[in-house]
Amino acid sequence: MKALGTHIVCELSGCDPAKLSDVDAVADMMVQAAHEANATVIERAFHRFQPQGVSGVVVIQESHLSIHTWPESGYAAMDFYTCGDHTDPWAACEYAAKALVATVMTTTEVKRGIEAGADRYTHVVTTDHDVRELARIA
């Protein structure tokens, strides 16, 4: 199955609220996550909400990484979507989970841009709703 890209939908729970609140630190973490994935950053857009929470996206040469945080709940909703054989979105995902000190990581992986004939592209959910207890395996 040849796919143009891999997209990980990820919920991180039990994160450090302080790390979810600092927009500059979150942006830096996301850029580093892109580097961990061996991706090239081309644009970034981050915003801090009042009273709390951060939303932001790093557009990479190979698609994008996104984050939306709820510090009051220790929760971050993230996406890691990279194209090309040279990138590894899982490296970005693992890095973010560690950086935010998450205790539970729930992921679903979607292979995207799969040729389905006649100029048609489709996607396939390859791992659905995988839950990892990070505190226990640390």
Added chain:
Amino acid sequence: MKALGTHIVCELSGCDPAKLSDVDAVADMMVQAAHEANATVIERAFHRFQPQGVSGVVVIQESHLSIHTWPESGYAAMDFYTCGDHTDPWAACEYAAKALVATVMTTTEVKRGIEAGADRYTHVVTTDHDVRELARIA
């Protein structure tokens, strides 16, 4: 099942290559898609690749919308992720498919930020790999 957000992963095939190549038009279309979803745009970041292709994200008050285009294949990989009961990511998705003159739309819907007890958040794939022939139902 109470979820903080709904995330649609979407592949659009058979799109008009010219509409996938013009970065300003794509950015405007994405902002309009956000409005169609009843979302509030707070940031945008778009990039045109050489020789062709556009990547970009609209960060909204309620999460984000993203697009990555392959004009040479008439293909766009998109995400429509909105939070809150007042938004409808499907309205953005339908709008984008029409605007790009897609003939086939493949979607998977993920309900995100579902409380799973003890400060844990999870997600659930609610519709997997739904394929719609847009030209035939137009």
